[in-house]
Amino acid sequence: MTNEPQIQKEPQIPTNLRLLLIVEEIAKAGSPLKPMQLAEVLGLPKPTVHRLLQTAESEGFLQRDLDGRSYGPGPRLRQLAVRTMSSEHLRTGRLAILKGVAEDIGETCNLATPDREGMTYLDRVETHWPLRIQLPIGTNVPFYCTASGKMYLSTLRDSTLEAVLKSRPLEALTDNTLIDPDALRRELAETRARGYSQDNEEFMMGMTALAVPVKDNAGRLLATLSVHAPDQRHSVEDLVDFLPRLQTAAQKLSELHNS
Template sequence: MRMDDKIETPNSAVTRSLSLIEVVGLSEKPVTLNDLAERIDMPRATLHRLCQRLVEEGFLFREPDRRHYSVGPRLFKMGLTIVGSGVGTQRHAILKQVVDVTRETCNFVTRSGCDAIYLARVESDWPLRVHLEPGSRVPLHCTASGKLLLAHMDVQQRQKLLASLTFERFTPATIMSADALESEFAEILRDGYSTDREEFMIGLIAIAVPVFDRNGRVVASLACHAPKARMTLDDSKRYVPVLQSAARKLAQTF
């Protein structure tokens, strides 16, 4: 189906909801009510009610600007399950190659609303490790992947999102203001990678690189994290070329 084709919806609440989910799910960026009205043959008032209900149920997410809608956590988790036997297997194999080199846990992460969400993850063999499943959500402001994804956002959208964030302190090193984050974003864009200096968990460090789509947009991140007792932040930077090579392979899975 081409994205410029208009969807005619039979008079059924289920069909209308599925049509709305289809348009939002296939969109490359968050959509407004006007965008949906152009794509779906449905009264605006009905569209608005359906969007509200789907947000309440977790199938859609209302962006911080309150005008745009994107895929919600419930729909996102369903998508992860569906692709798990195909693309998910390919991504797992790429992450496993990185883990074999670094001997530490690797994550494939994207943004979902105000959180970073794990698309795929391969654990290290060490008994001491942080266990999180694909689909797990972590904060944006204090994780290597979260900060990297924020750094590559459109500036205006990022500022709106940051204005809506709750800056929860997880450790003494957690960054607690948008201004402090903006300073770090400049470093991330300059260096090509992001780090977590025990900002999310005491004793845990991480490094992340961007994953680009075919249009050059950053759509995800690839991160490696480890206890500081096993890997220092300087040690982790040695693996940036390994992560970047794997990120290029992951880009082919989109």
Template sequence: MPKVSSITRVLEIIEAVSYASKPMSPLELSQELDIPKPTIHRLLQTLVDEGFITIDIGGGVIAGKRVRNLSVELWQQRQFFNERQMILQRLVNDIKETCGLGVPYHNQMIYTNRVKTTLPIQIYLPVGAKSPMWCTATGKLYLSQLSAQSRLKILKSLPLDKFTKNTLVDINLLNKELDKIAKTGIGVDNEEFISEMVAVSVPVLDKQSRYLASLYVHAPTIRVSLDELLTHVPRLRAAAHDIQTLVYELQS
């Protein structure tokens, strides 16, 4: 059997940790990747020291800051950024409200693409802006996709500030809301982040049906109600499918 290089093993570890639906233990990584336990511990320590992975409070291995930063940079590659903008522009031409994409970044959501409505009243959330997870359509959709253990851990780490009278700050009530979103696949923000703004989101998935990003539409309530915004979900899902096709090309 040919000898596997340390570089290959390091990359396999990063890939396994990044794709895992829950934190993996060193033993699980050792068994899945067929790497001897002494070697896996040595490589994990190197990756921790370099910031590519981190060890959570339960001893599980999760992606570190450098992997998260890299994922955002890859998502922002100019070729695919421009093609996503074209898809979003067609969507905005159709539904007449601002649409964009948000991805998880640390314990926030960051907006990576945005096409504005041409209508006079707008909400200013530009590309690069960050928003809370627990009260936005994009963030709640992401949280709904997590395992119960991962979700609870993140919720306990969030400040859960109350931005409006509608913001859910009780973890039990928020969990019920996230369970509902997990079933429907539709993230909603009913004036929970910004008063007089409503938003809806649907997921963008990879080839293995894993969450990658939230495709959203938001609008002022003076013009559109949440129920009216929800009528655009089929159009949002069609656009999300078109964006997923671009992702599949990147993964090929």
């Protein structure tokens, strides 16, 4: 009787987990993935991956990237992420941090997350001043002319940024809006180098803003923390003085969401 070596088979992924694991891989990657990449990582047959991606796309959980071949988060998955971040436990801690920043600075503070078409305000704590800028929770603002949006754009890889900039003309919302793509690219490069972004009356006349990133465990942008104020009270240069306070709060928010 011979003792033949036993061949151990790779564990099979249960059918009801396959789509969840595909969604998880796309979320972990932080950028759109092709079916072949997913098949290699998960060890699933390519036809199976294609079928699951088509199902997720038809239901709105995933959507094709601008290249037509890769897949990224769809509207339902993005809404799921926002609702998860808005759970009672997280929101209570988050609002406590925002309230502390707003009281220290004396101006409105916002937490915004990137969506397909712009940044969406997830939470905010208002200033006590009678003169304030009204941008309620759920407001969606453009990427290219807001502090939170430019912070997000500065984190994109070059090919994705180019696709975003070419997707539609840049509209001048004020006299200060950067509508020249080259000027905006330079602004984003500066934003990337210094670690914060600013809005000098580019989205709305009379409003200035400053934003810093809130990062996940992999160092990727999860959300943005920003402060905005009427220019009668603070210029952009004034807001830069509050940068250390914003960065400390952003680190606390990162720890809260990554714990």
